[in-house]
Each structure stands twice: as C-alpha cells, then as structure tokens.
Amino acid sequence: MKTLKSILLFAAVAITFAFGIKTEGGYKIGDTIEDFSLKNIDDKMVSLSDYKEAKGFIIVFTCNMCPYSIANEDRIIALDKKYKKLGYPVIAINPNDPKAMPGDGFKEMKKRAEEKEFTFPYLFDDGQKVYPKFGATKTPHVFIVSKPKMTVEYIGAIDNSSRNSDNVTEKYVENAVDALLNGNKPAKTETRAIGCSIKIL
Numbered sequence: 001m002k003t004l005k006s007i008l009l010f011a012a013v014a015i016t017f018a019f020g021i022k023t024e025g026g027y028k029i030g031d032t033i034e035d036f037s038l039k040n041i042d043d044k045m046v047s048l049s050d051y052k053e054a055k056g057f058i059i060v061f062t063c064n065m066c067p068y069s070i071a072n073e074d075r076i077i078a079l080d081k082k083y084k085k086l087g088y089p090v091i092a093i094n095p096n097d098p099k100a101m102p103g104d105g106f107k108e109m110k111k112r113a114e115e116k117e118f119t120f121p122y123l124f125d126d127g128q129k130v131y132p133k134f135g136a137t138k139t140p141h142v143f144i145v146s147k148p149k150m151t152v153e154y155i156g157a158i159d160n161s162s163r164n165s166d167n168v169t170e171k172y173v174e175n176a177v178d179a180l181l182n183g184n185k186p187a188k189t190e191t192r193a194i195g196c197s198i199k200i201l
Contacts, residue, residue, distance in 0.1 A: 026135010027152045029189045033145055036130045038093065038123035041110045046121050048091070048150070055087030056146040056153070056180060058173060061136040063094045064112045065103045066196035069139045071163045073116055076140070079158070079173060080120040088144075088177050090120040095131035095139065101199040131198060138195035144176050144186075153180060156191030 027033055037047045048057060060076055062069040080090035098105035106124050113122045125131055134143055135155075144154035154176040161167040176186035 026133065027143065027155070028135075029152055029155065031152045033143075033150045033152060034133065035150070036133075038125060038130060039106070040121045040123055041106075041113045041118075046091075046123055048145075051089065053087070054089060054147060056144065056177075058083060058088055058090045058177065059134070059143045059145060060090060060092045060158075061095050061131055061134070061139055061141040061143075061198070062092050063096045063101070063104050063139045063196075064108050065096075065101055066139045068162055068195035071165070072140050072158055075158055075165060077116070077119055082174075083177055084119070086177075086181060088181070092118070092120055092122045093125050093130060094122065095125045095128060095136060096199040097128060097201050100201045104199070128198075128200060136198060138193045138197060140195050141193040142173055144173065144180070146180055154186050154189050155193075157193045160191075162194040 035048050037045050040046045048054075051057070058079055062072070062076065064070075076090060076092065084090065094104060094109055096104040098108075106126075109122055109124060112118075134141075136143070140158060142154070142156060142158055143152060145151065146153050154173070156172060158171075158173050159165075159168045160170040160172065172188060172191050175188065179186045
C-alpha cells in the first residue's frame with residue numbers, strides 16, 4: 001500500500017511539474033497589459049514602448065534550465081527571425097528566482113544567449129514582479145500582444161509538441177500571429193502551456 005501511495009504521489013508531482021497548476025489572476029484574452037522595464041543580457045533596460053514600429057509582441061516566459069524551454073529554444077529563435085521583420089518580435093523573459101534554480105542567474109542567461117545566438121532580448125524578471133501580472137505559470141509560456149492597445153490575443157504553448165519539434169502538427173503561435181497580420185482574430189486564443197513550473201523561494 002505504501003508503495004502504491006508513493007507511486008501516486010510521484011505521478012502527481014510529475015504532472016504538476018509538466019503542466020503546472022492554473023492560478024487565479026493574471027491577464028486574460030482581451031486584457032490590456034502594462035508596460036514593464038527589465039534588464040536585458042546586454043545590461044540595458046528594455047521596455048515594450050521602445051519598439052515604436054512594432055505591431056505587437058510574442059512574449060515568451062522561458063529559462064535556461066527547464067528541459068521544455070531548451071527543447072523550444074530553436075523554435076523561439078525561428079519565431080523571432082520570421083516575425084520580427086513583420087512587426088511581431090519575440091521578447092523572452094526569465095521569471096525564475098536563481099536562488100531557487102541555480103543556472104538561471106543573469107550571468108548564466110548571458111552565457112546561454114551567446115551559445116544559442118539568441119536574436120531577441122532575453123530579460124531577467126529580477127524580483128519576480130512581471131510574470132505574476134501575466135499569470136504565467138510555466139516555462140515556456142507564451143503571450144501574444146497586439147498594438148496599439150497592447151491587447152492580449154493568445155496565451156499558451158508554442159505548438160502542439162512540447163518536446164519534439166519533429167512531431168509538431170499545429171503551430172499555435174504562428175497561426176495566431178498570421179491571423180493578426182491579416183487583420184483577423186486568432187481562431188485559437190488559448191492552449192495549455194506545457195513546461196516546468198516557475199521557480200520561487
């Protein structure tokens with residue numbers, strides 16, 4: 001019996017790790033987000049208001065250490081390369097407390113960005129003040145926002161294969177941004193983000 005209880009407990013923890021727990025609060029579809037100012041890996045502060053010509057943003061909460069984030073890094077880079085020139089740049093934010101997750105500190109962020117040749121800002125949510133406003137619970141967790149009203153248009157996963165890009169059959173973020181660029185609302189506005197829970201002390 002104890003063995004069965006242990007197995008069930010382990011399974012529950014594993015599911016929580018992968019899928020996260022939906023929390024109350026945070027932005028919903030149709031909400032207007034607040035701007036923020038966070039330090040980028042080049043030591044400069046970055047705000048969304050800096051992007052005067054942008055039509056919107058692909059905001060991705062991600063990190064160095066989560067295997068789900070690592071599995072999506074190339075996809076995030078590809079999204080930025082494809083959509084930045086069309087007006088929807090990627091803004092990546094690391095929400096983890098490095099004291100709770102060694103390897104997710106600012107110095108390590110700089111190293112990872114250099115290794116992977118990130119083409120987008122990689123911002124540190126120092127003090128973890130920004131991610132709770134969004135209601136992000138996992139890494140990676142995507143929020144697509146459109147200008148001029150900074151409206152939340154999509155929340156969720158990048159696509160329908162969290163670990164293996166070869167198995168992707170539906171590209172949620174690409175479909176959503178393509179719709180917005182064509183003057184339409186995304187057909188699918190919310191999906192379940194799969195990833196690691198955001199680390200706090």
